[in-house]
Structures are given as C-alpha cells and as structure tokens.
Amino acid sequence: xxxxxxxxxxxxxxxxxxxxxxxxxxxxxxxxxxxxxxxxxxxxxxxxxxxxxxxxxxxxxxxxxxxxxxxxxxxxxxxxxxxxxxxxxxxxxxxxxxxxxxxxxxxxxxxxxxxxxxxxxxxxxxxxxxxxxxxxxxxxxxxxxxxxxxxxxxxxxxxxxxxxxxxxxxxxxxxxxxxxxxxxxxxxxxxxxxxxxxxxxxxxxxxxxxxxxxxxxxxxxxxxxxxxxxxxxxxxxxxxxxxxxxxxxxxxxxxxxxxxxxxxxxxxxxxxxxxxxxxxxxxxxxxxxxxxxxxxxxxxxxxxxxxxxxxxxxxxxxxxxxxxxxxxxxxxxxxxxxxxxxxxxxxxxxxxxxxxxxxx
Amino acid sequence: xxxxxxxxxxxxxxxxxxxxxxxxxxxxxxxxxxxxxxxxxxxxxxxxxxxxxxxxxxxxxxxxxxxxxxxxxxxxxxxxxxxxxxxxxxxxxxxxxxxxxxxxxxxxxxxxxxxxxxxxxxxxxxxxxxxxxxxxxxxxxxxxxxxxxxxxxxxxxxxxxxxxxxxxxxxxxxxxxxxxxxxxxxxxxxxxxxxxxxxxxxxxxxxxxxxxxxxxxxxxxxxxxxxxxxxxxxxxxxxxxxxxxxxxxxxxxxxxxxxxxxxxxxxxxxxxxxxxxxxxxxxxxxxxxxxxxxxxxxxxxxxxxxxxxxxxxxxxxxxxxxxxxxxxxxxxxxxxxxxxxxxxxxxxxxxxxxxxxxxxxxxxxxxxxxxxxxxxxxxxxxxxxxxxxxxxxxxxxxxxxxxxxxxxxxxxxxxxxxxxxxxxxxxxxxxxxxxxxxxxxxxxxxxxxxxxxxxxxxxxxxxxxxxxxxxxxxxxxxxxxxxxxxxxxxxxxxxxxxxxxxxxx
Numbered sequence: 079x080x081x082x083x084x085x086x087x088x089x090x091x092x093x094x095x096x097x098x099x100x101x102x103x104x105x106x107x108x109x110x111x112x113x114x115x116x117x118x119x120x121x122x123x124x125x126x127x128x129x130x131x132x133x134x135x136x137x138x139x140x141x142x143x144x145x146x147x148x149x150x151x152x153x154x155x156x157x158x159x160x161x162x163x164x165x166x167x168x169x170x171x172x173x174x175x176x177x178x179x180x181x182x183x184x185x186x187x188x189x190x191x192x193x194x195x196x197x198x199x200x201x202x203x204x205x206x207x208x209x210x211x212x213x214x215x216x217x218x219x220x221x222x223x224x225x226x227x228x229x230x231x232x233x234x235x236x237x238x239x240x241x242x243x244x245x246x247x248x249x250x251x252x253x254x255x256x257x258x259x260x261x262x263x264x265x266x267x268x269x270x271x272x273x274x275x276x277x278x279x280x281x282x283x284x285x286x287x288x289x290x291x292x293x294x295x296x297x298x299x300x301x302x303x304x305x306x307x308x309x310x311x312x313x314x315x316x317x318x319x320x321x322x323x324x325x326x327x328x329x330x331x332x333x334x335x336x337x338x339x340x341x342x343x344x345x346x347x348x349x350x351x352x353x354x355x356x357x358x359x360x361x362x363x364x365x366x367x368x369x370x371x372x373x374x375x376x377x378x379x380x381x382x383x384x385x386x387x388x389x390x391x392x393x394x395x396x397x398x399x400x401x402x403x404x405x406x407x408x409x410x411x412x413x414x415x416x417x418x419x420x421x422x423x424x425x426x427x428x429x430x431x432x433x434x435x436x437x438x
Numbered sequence: 439x440x441x442x443x444x445x446x447x448x449x450x451x452x453x454x455x456x457x458x459x460x461x462x463x464x465x466x467x468x469x470x471x472x473x474x475x476x477x478x479x480x481x482x483x484x485x486x487x488x489x490x491x492x493x494x495x496x497x498x499x500x501x502x503x504x505x506x507x508x509x510x511x512x513x514x515x516x517x518x519x520x521x522x523x524x525x526x527x528x529x530x531x532x533x534x535x536x537x538x539x540x541x542x543x544x545x546x547x548x549x550x551x552x553x554x555x556x557x558x559x560x561x562x563x564x565x566x567x568x569x570x571x572x573x574x575x576x577x578x579x580x581x582x583x584x585x586x587x588x589x590x591x592x593x594x595x596x597x598x599x600x601x602x603x604x605x606x607x608x609x610x611x612x613x614x615x616x617x618x619x620x621x622x623x624x625x626x627x628x629x630x631x632x633x634x635x636x637x638x639x640x641x642x643x644x645x646x647x648x649x650x651x652x653x654x655x656x657x658x659x660x661x662x663x664x665x666x667x668x669x670x671x672x673x674x675x676x677x678x679x680x681x682x683x684x685x686x687x688x689x690x691x692x693x694x695x696x697x698x699x700x701x702x703x704x705x706x707x708x709x710x711x712x713x714x715x716x717x718x719x720x721x722x723x724x725x726x727x728x729x730x731x732x733x734x735x736x737x738x739x740x741x742x743x744x745x746x747x748x749x750x751x752x753x754x755x756x757x758x759x760x761x762x763x764x765x766x767x768x769x770x771x772x773x774x775x776x777x778x779x780x781x782x783x784x785x786x787x788x789x790x791x792x793x794x795x796x797x798x799x800x801x802x803x804x805x806x807x808x809x810x811x812x813x814x815x816x817x818x819x820x821x822x823x824x825x826x827x828x829x830x831x832x833x834x835x836x837x838x839x840x841x842x843x844x845x846x847x848x849x850x851x852x853x854x855x856x857x858x859x860x861x862x863x864x865x866x867x868x869x870x871x872x873x874x875x876x877x878x879x880x881x882x883x884x885x886x887x888x889x890x891x892x893x894x895x896x897x898x899x900x901x902x903x904x905x906x907x908x909x910x911x912x913x914x915x916x917x918x919x920x921x922x923x924x925x926x927x928x929x930x931x932x933x934x935x936x937x938x939x940x941x942x943x
Contacts, residue, residue, distance in 0.1 A: 086833075086835070086836040087784070087832060087836045088784060088833070123594075214552060299805055299807075300804045300807055300809075301805050301806055301807060302796065302802050302804065305789070305807060305913035306794060308785070309785070309789075309793065312783070312784050312785055313777075313778045313779070313780045313781075313782040313783065313785075315775070316779055316780065316782045317782075317795060318741050319739060319741060319771075319773060319779055319780065319793075320761065320793045320794060321740070321760050321763075321765070340508075355878040358548075397494070
C-alpha cells in the first residue's frame with residue numbers, strides 16, 4: 079500500500095519542480111486526449127508549444143505573446159497578493175471590465191482634444207475603476223463579514239451588464255452607423271496605447287506588467303506589508319498577534335488586485351483592442367487565477383506562467399485553425415494544467431512512501 | 439503468581455525519525471492503580487493508544503488475562519473491557535450530557551433509560567451530573583465527569599486515564615481520587631498517566647517510568663521519593679530554578695475593572711478583572727483551562743482592545759493600543775498556542791523572529807525589512823536559549839514542542855520587556871527545558887521586569903510566583919502573596935470543587 083507522509087517542512091525542490099512536472103503531465107495526457115480525437119498528438123503538442131515561438135510565422139506570433147501575456151501577468155500579480163493572505167478575489171474579470179469602461183470613458187470624454195495628459199488620466203481612471211469594483215466586496219467583507227469569493231464573482235456579471243449598457247449607450251460611437259461599440263481609441267492619438275517599438279508587441283501594459291512583477295517581488299520579500307500578507311495567509315491568528323489589522327489588509331489586497339485588473343483592461347482597450355464592445359472581455363480575469371497558481375503565487379513564477387499561458391492560447395488558436403482541433407479541447411488542455419499543478423502540489427508537503435505491513 | 443489483567447511484552451512502535459516505544463514491557467494487575475510516568479514525548483500516549491487500539495504496534499504482544507490481545511480498533515478494545523478518558527475531551531458543546539453519551543454508544547438505549555442509568559452511576563461513584571444539562575455550560579471538571587461516566591457505563595475492566603488532573607482544581611482532584619479508589623475496591627484496574635509525582639504517590643500502587651520510549655524502571659510510588667522518581671523520569675539531576683529575594687519597584691501594569699465580552703460563542707467573558715504587577719514581581723495566575731486565560735492574554739497583548747483606562751502601563755492608559763504599539767512601549771506577550779498563534783508553522787525561524795521582534799529590535803526601516811539583522815536576532819535566540827535546530831532557516835513546525843517553546847519565550851525575553859505576559863510557558867515541554875524557561879523568567883524579573891505568568895501548572899506557579907491569583911469563569915481572585923499559600927487555599931481561589939461532592943464510599 080502507498081501512504082502519504084507529511085514532510086517536516088515543505089520541500090523547496092518540489093515547490094520549484096511541480097510546475098514543470100505539471101506541464102509535462104499536461105503534455106502527456108493532453109496528447110492522449112488529442113489522439114482520442116483522432117489527431118496526431120505529437121503534431122498537436124508541437125503546434126501549441128513550438129509553432130508560436132519558432133514556426134514559420136513566429137514573427138507574427140511572438141509579439142502576440144506579449145500582448146496576451148501582459149494582462150494575464152498584471153492581473154495575476156494582483157490576485158497573488160490576496161491569495162497569499164487568504165483573500166480570494168475571484169472577480170478580476172469584472173474589475174478588468176470596469177477598468178476598461180473607466181479608462182476608455184476618461185479618454186473619450188476629451189475627444190477630439192489632443193494633449194499629453196490624456197493618457198495618464200486614462201491610466202489613473204482605469205486603475206480607479208478596477209479598485210472601485212474590488213472595494214465593494216472588500217467593504218462588505220470588512221463591514222458585514224460577507225464572503226468575498228461570492229460577492230466578487232457576482233460583480234463580474236454586473237460589470238458585464240454595465241459593459242453592454244455603455245457599448246450600446248453612453249460610449250457608443252456617434253459615427254458608428256448605429257453599431258454597438260465605442261470609437262476606436264487606436265485612431266485617437268492621445269488615448270492610443272501604441273506599441274513602443276513597432277512590431278514588437280511591447281505596449282505600456284507590458285511595461286506595467288514588468289513593473290508589477292518587480293514591485294510585488296520587493297513587497298513580498300523586503301517589506302513589512304508583504305511579510306504581513308504572507309503571515310496572514312500562513313497563520314491568521316499569529317498575524318493578529320503580530321499586530322496585523324485584518325480589515326486594512328483586506329481593503330489593501332482586494333483594492334490593489336482590482337486596480338491592477340483595471341489597469342490591464344485599460345491598456346487592452348486603448349491598445350490591442352481599441353474598442354469598448356459588448357464582447358470585449360475574453361476571460362483574462364479568470365485565466366489569471368490559473369496563472370497565479372501556476373506561478374506558485376510567486377512574482378517571477380507568475381511571469382513565466384503568464385508566458386506559458388499566453389503560449390497555449392496562441393498555440394491553441396493555431397492548432398484550431400491548422401489541425402481543426404475543437405476549441406473545447408484546447409480549454410480542457412488548459413484546465414489540465416491547473417489540475418495537474420494542484421495535484422502535484424501535494425508533493426511539496428507530503429512524500430509518497432510504500433507502507434510497511436501496518437495499519438496505523 | 440496470578441495472571442495479570444494486562445501484560446505488555448516488548449511493545450515497539452516507530453514513527454519516521456523517532457522510536458516512540460522501544461521494547462516496552464510491564465504488567466497491570468487486577469484491581470491495581472498503575473501509574474505510567476514520563477515526560478512529554480516519553481511515549482506514554484503512543485503506548486496507551488496501542489492498548490486502546492488506535493495504533494498498531496510494530497512488534498511485541500499484549501495479553502489480556504492470558505489471552506492474546508491485539509485490538510484492531512478502539513471498538514474492539516472497548517468490547518474487551520478497555521475504556522479510556524482522554525486528556526482532550528470529545529464532547530459536543532451544543533448537546534446535553536445524555537445525548538453526548540448516547541453518541542458514543544453502539545446501541546444507545548432510549549433517552550429516558552440512559553438518563554436514569556447516568557444518574558445511577560453518577561451517584562454510586564460520587565460524580566453528580568444532571569443528564570439533561572448542556573455540555574457547553576459545564577466546567578472542565580464536570581466535562582471530565584461526563585467522559586468518566588461514559589466509560590463507566592461500559593463496566594470496564596481497565597480504565598485508562600490520560601493526565602486527568604490537568605483540568606481540575608485541587609479539591610476536584612480529591613474527589614476524583616475518591617472515585618478512583620472506589621473503582622479499585624470493586625476490582626477495576628486503572629492505568630493512570632501523569633507527570634505529577636505527588637498525585638502518583640498518593641494514588642497509585644505501582645508505577646512504570648518511561649523515558650525516550652523505553653521502560654527505565656518501576657517502583658512502588660508510596661515508598662519512593664518524588665525526587666527519585668523525577669530523576670528516573672528525566673535521567674539526570676534536576677535543577678530547581680533559583681530565585682533571590684528582591685524588592686519590587688513601582689506598579690508597572692495596572693488592570694482595573696476590566697470586563698470584556700467573550701470573543702467567541704464558547705469562549706469566556708472576562709468579568710471585572712483587577713490586577714497590579716510591580717517592577718520585578720512575578721504574578722502567577724492559576725485556574726483550570728477555559729476560565730478566561732486566552733482572553734486575558736489577548737487583552738494584555740492588544741489583540742483584544744478594551745477601554746483605554748482599563749489597562750495602564752506605568753500610569754499610561756494603553757487599553758486601546760494594538761499589539762505593535764504595546765511592543766513599542768515594552769509590553770510583550772507569549773501566547774499559549776505555539777503553532778499558529780505565537781509562531782507561524784510553515785515560516786522559518788528567522789521570519790518568526792521578525793513576527794514580534796520587528797519593532798524593538800529595529801528589524802525594519804520605514805517598512806523595509808532587514809533580513810540580515812533578523813537572522814542574527816533569530817540566531818541570538820537559538821544560542822541563548824539552547825534551541826535545538828540546524829539553523830534559523832528551518833520552519834517552526836520542524837522543531838519539537840519544547841524547542842519551539844524555548845524559541846517563542848526567548849524571542850520575548852531577549853527584547854528586554856518592561857512587562858512580560860506568558861500563558862502556559864512550559865506546556866508540553868520536557869523538564870530540562872521547562873526549568874530553563876522558568877529560570878529565564880525569574881532572571882528577567884530580577885532585572886526589574888514585571889511578569890504575569892498564566893499557567894495551569896500549580897507547581898510551576900508556586901515555584902516562580904511572588905503573588906498568586908486564580909481565574910475562575912472569567913473572574914480573577916484578589917492576588918495574594920504566594921509564600922505561605924496552602925494547596926487548599928489555592929483550590930478555593932480556583933473555584934473550589936465547583937459544587938462537586940466526595941464519593942460516598
């Protein structure tokens with residue numbers, strides 16, 4: 079018989095190895111899935127992981143990695159701080175939408191004026207929108223003890239209604255021939271989050287994501303606040319004993335993750351997307367949860383995980399169009415990644431041992 | 439020679455990294471009160487778990503009245519007449535006594551019959567208990583009675599009691615002993631686990647002493663001095679903490695008229711607590727667990743805030759200050775629960791040193807952490823308090839209870855507090871470590887720190903306290919000078935017998 083035995087302390091080696099093992103297991107079982115669907119598994123896996131980076135059209139796909147990875151990393155960094163403290167913001171998608179609406183709204187309010195300060199104002203407004211949306215569950219939790227998981231998740235659907243409303247009303251392009259959706263911010267220079275180097279995919283959102291990674295790393299490892307965040311997650315009672323004010327921490331963590339999600343939305347709408355539309359959000363806020371865990375809630379890990387996730391997105395699209403894999407199969411593939419990660423996670427705290435002839 | 443009731447032969451049980459029991463053999467005779475004596479971690483619990491069928495031995499055999507006995511689970515042990523009263527009760531607060539007892543039975547009789555049987559047994563053995571009272575309202579001693587009656591209803595041949603007196607006042611202990619004596623006179627054998635030597639000397643017929651999992655000796659307790667037994671238990675000569683007579687300074691900590699509602703549903707509210715501690719004085723606070731100890735510590739540490747005036751430090755009102763602000767002015771605390779309250783289990787010792795040390799040791803500057811200094815502080819604690827660990831980078835949970843406790847106490851002591859409040863400073867700690875912790879507390883007091891020591895170990899309190907008070911249902915008795923207090927007086931301060939009666943033998 080096999081037994082699990084608790085390690086005296088978490089294994090450092092396994093905590094680094096599990097994401098890699100999870101990726102390998104995902105490739106194996108994903109390949110199996112693709113084989114059952116009648117595709118050549120090696121070709122399919124190769125398409126997903128190789129094609130975007132080194133394939134024939136890599137010059138087109140590589141910038142896409144940055145474009146898709148940046149919002150994931152930006153949101154996941156914010157979420158990871160809360161997750162570390164045991165504060166579960168599941169509604170980043172809604173905060174992302176609100177950041178989009180506020181950011182784009184602020185920019186469009188100045189249309190057609192051209193000025194240098196418009197883009198900074200939009201950044202601020204986007205962060206504010208996300209912050210505001212995340213502060214609702216934070217406030218309700220602090221004041222009435224509501225569950226932030228439920229409240230933040232529900233607010234995603236409220237935000238989606240807002241998005242539909244402004245796409246059809248407040249922010250609708252007056253010159254859009256009645257079609258839903260806002261003016262294209264890409265053609266409004268002061269509000270356009272353009273690529274910093276043409277063709278590189280590098281826009282301000284990517285810069286913000288890198289800054290967030292560094293900021294989060296410093297916060298968690300070098301600052302008292304980061305220590306308190308980790309302490310609260312590890313042992314809430316010890317945190318209280320250490321002098322942490324739980325209410326303030328909840329407001330900070332949820333607020334910051336909301337602000338970062340809002341920023342991600344704002345950079346997306348003013349850059350790669352350009353238009354506020356009913357179907358603007360594509361699930362970055364939810365995928366970022368996977369990214370945060372895949373990256374072990376560690377800033378550098380999240381950076382790598384964001385890249386990996388973006389790769390499976392892009393590779394998945396290629397596999398869909400070239401090999402005719404169904405979209406659902408790609409989603410299952412991405413889901414497997416989180417599943418295996420959580421499963422192998424057990425090995426950081428436990429070791430597997432063949433049991434001797436005893437029944438304890 | 440008559441066949442013993444239970445004979446243990448070469449019982450061995452190993453856990454990863456530690457041999458909990460190594461070739462342990464002894465016999466328990468019919469109608470004998472047999473003491474199992476040993477320090478924390480000596481392997482007493484593992485041994486009785488094997489007898490009770492909770493743990494299966496790696497090797498060795500047990501004979502019950504000459505028959506091979508290897509219970510695969512507690513149910514089998516119970517049907518063979520083994521009953522056990524655990525140190526930690528497994529009772530549901532929201533249910534009444536009879537319901538709790540019925541839950542532990544295979545085929546509970548109708549509630550009315552059960553209640554009358556509970557009454558019958560409780561009267562026979564001098565353990566008065568109303569079957570319809572809600573367990574949440576009972577005192578610790580009364581809860582223990584529920585557990586004992588639950589066992590007695592099975593008509594056991596062997597009753598195992600794990601540290602039964604740790605939750606009792608001295609008066610309640612006497613009552614319990616009357617009950618146990620009556621059981622013995624009826625032929626029931628009792629395996630009595632304890633590390634309290636005087637109790638064993640009064641009660642037990644025979645004692646087996648365990649040290650580091652091995653049977654290191656047997657004795658007739660009534661004929662052996664407590665000191666000899668202690669040395670067998672510890673394996674070396676005991677150091678008793680030294681205290682020098684000293685003068686007390688001005689009042690450092692002054693709590694007056696403090697009332698705090700219970701922070702949780704089955705917690706204890708503090709009611710009109712008054713206490714003063716002078717510089718250099720050690721105030722010992724006794725009392726049975728669950729009478730407001732955790733709440734009192736929380737109030738003094740700043741985790742629970744109170745009206746500002748209720749707590750004064752050197753005349754300054756500090757009731758509204760949180761833990762960090764109190765540390766800054768020199769009021770430090772060490773809670774009872776090591777893992778999860780005083781220390782974060784999965785964090786390293788360095789990080790745990792930071793947990794309370796950041797303010798006074800200057801381990802941060804404008805919010806940024808000084809990891810080098812923190813590591814040095816952790817190493818200083820490890821050196822000064824002889825904490826056995828490979829180094830400060832190890833997780834708190836990898837340390838043994840005693841070592842972690844030394845770390846947790848050392849962390850506060852080394853910060854030179856003006857007031858130090860400790861709760862159960864030597865709980866679950868081996869004798870040598872306990873002695874060094876007590877010595878550290880006394881040394882600190884000698885340097886002028888006002889110390890409040892909350893503990894359930896009366897011997898410990900008598901050893902280190904200058905004055906003594908007891909908590910009972912959230913009320914603190916008026917503090918009295920510790921020298922000259924008799925056990926009876928202490929017992930009365932702790933709430934006496936809580937209305938219990940002596941068994942009518």
